[in-house]
Amino acid sequence: MQKGRIIQSTGSWYKVDLGNEIVQSRLPGRFRLEGKEVTNPIAVGDWVDITVGKDGSGNIEKIHQRDNYITRQATHGRRGEQILVSNLDIAFVVQSIKQPKLKEGFIDRFLVTCEAYEVPAGIIVNKMDLVSENGEAFVEELKNLYEGFGYKFFSTSATEPNSLKTLNEELSDKTSVFIGPSGVGKTSLLNTIDPNFSEKVGEISSFSNKGKHTTTFAKLIKLSNGGFLADTPGIREFGLFNIEPWELSLYFPEMLEPRRECKFNTCTHLHEPSCGVMEAFEQGKIDAGRYDSYIKILESLQTIN
Numbered sequence: 001m002q003k004g005r006i007i008q009s010t011g012s013w014y015k016v017d018l019g020n021e022i023v024q025s026r027l028p029g030r031f032r033l034e035g036k037e038v039t040n041p042i043a044v045g046d047w048v049d050i051t052v053g054k055d056g057s058g059n060i061e062k063i064h065q066r067d068n069y070i071t072r073q074a075t076h077g078r079r080g081e082q083i084l085v086s087n088l089d090i091a092f093v094v095q096s097i098k099q100p101k102l103k104e105g106f107i108d109r110f111l112v113t114c115e116a117y118e119v120p121a122g123i124i125v126n127k128m129d130l131v132s133e134n135g136e137a138f139v140e141e142l143k144n145l146y147e148g149f150g151y152k153f154f155s156t157s158a159t160e161p162n163s164l165k166t167l168n169e170e171l172s173d174k175t176s177v178f179i180g181p182s183g184v185g186k187t188s189l190l191n192t193i194d195p196n197f198s199e200k201v202g203e204i205s206s207f208s209n210k211g212k213h214t215t216t217f218a219k220l221i222k223l224s225n226g227g228f229l230a231d232t233p234g235i236r237e238f239g240l241f242n243i244e245p246w247e248l249s250l251y252f253p254e255m256l257e258p259r260r261e262c263k264f265n266t267c268t269h270l271h272e273p274s275c276g277v278m279e280a281f282e283q284g285k286i287d288a289g290r291y292d293s294y295i296k297i298l299e300s301l302q303t304i305n
Contacts, residue, residue, distance in 0.1 A: 025058030073239025182234025
């Protein structure tokens with residue numbers, strides 16, 4: 001058997017990078033039966049052992065344990081979770097300042113998942129060439145807020161390569177991923193960061209103002225700086241998976257200390273008496289926008305559970 005890494009999934013076939021060659025491989029049905037709550041038992045970034053047949057195709061025999069992964073609630077009426085990418089050094093949520101507009105709720109849902117599954121996280125606000133003076137101040141506020149929690153923050157424009165210098169350095173020799181809605185410029189950023197990578201970039205639909213999907217399947221791309229970056233399909237919704245309502249505040253860094261003052265261990269910081277988090281919010285120690293995101297996420301978890 002040979003050990004390799006999944007660099008692309010197309011549903012029924014998987015591209016496995018063995019280092020000296022890439023082998024198209026199949027996944028036996030027994031793995032699918034074992035992962036009943038998972039829509040995809042194997043994900044881009046997974047390390048696997050394969051055997052190679054006489055025809056040159058591979059058969060996946062073992063999936064190695066993951067260090068971490070990004071997951072979300074399965075979509076289109078399916079049950080369980082969908083694993084987007086695994087074994088990451090850092091994961092970036094990408095938003096554009098406009099066309100489509102920035103959604104803070106998407107950022108916060110993504111960061112909650114990264115906290116829950118122990119993935120270092122960062123934020124990229126793209127299309128800064130379209131920003132107004134008021135918009136610049138808004139982005140600066142976001143930067144100060146999220147960097148205060150320990151997250152990496154980059155403001156970029158694919159039309160201004162100099163804005164990508166520090167981001168490129170951050171990606172060097174790491175396995176990372178860009179995740180965000182269609183149209184925010186993930187693929188355009190990658191094209192600018194690494195000229196060797198060339199993909200069709202979709203245009204923004206003037207009718208819906210939502211991006212058209214141009215990346216169909218997740219893929220792990222080797223960068224010229226020594227790193228690997230997972231390019232993923234555009235995601236309109238980021239549903240959290242396997243998080244109980246009372247656990248949610250564990251994944252908001254600014255709530256960790258005040259929640260120790262809560263009277264109840266299962267406090268949801270919404271209506272309970274003697275709540276340290278609500279007290280901290282009322283004292284201005286928790287950002288109003290972040291608390292609003294917390295409430296909206298909490299309500300969605302209560303609906304699921």
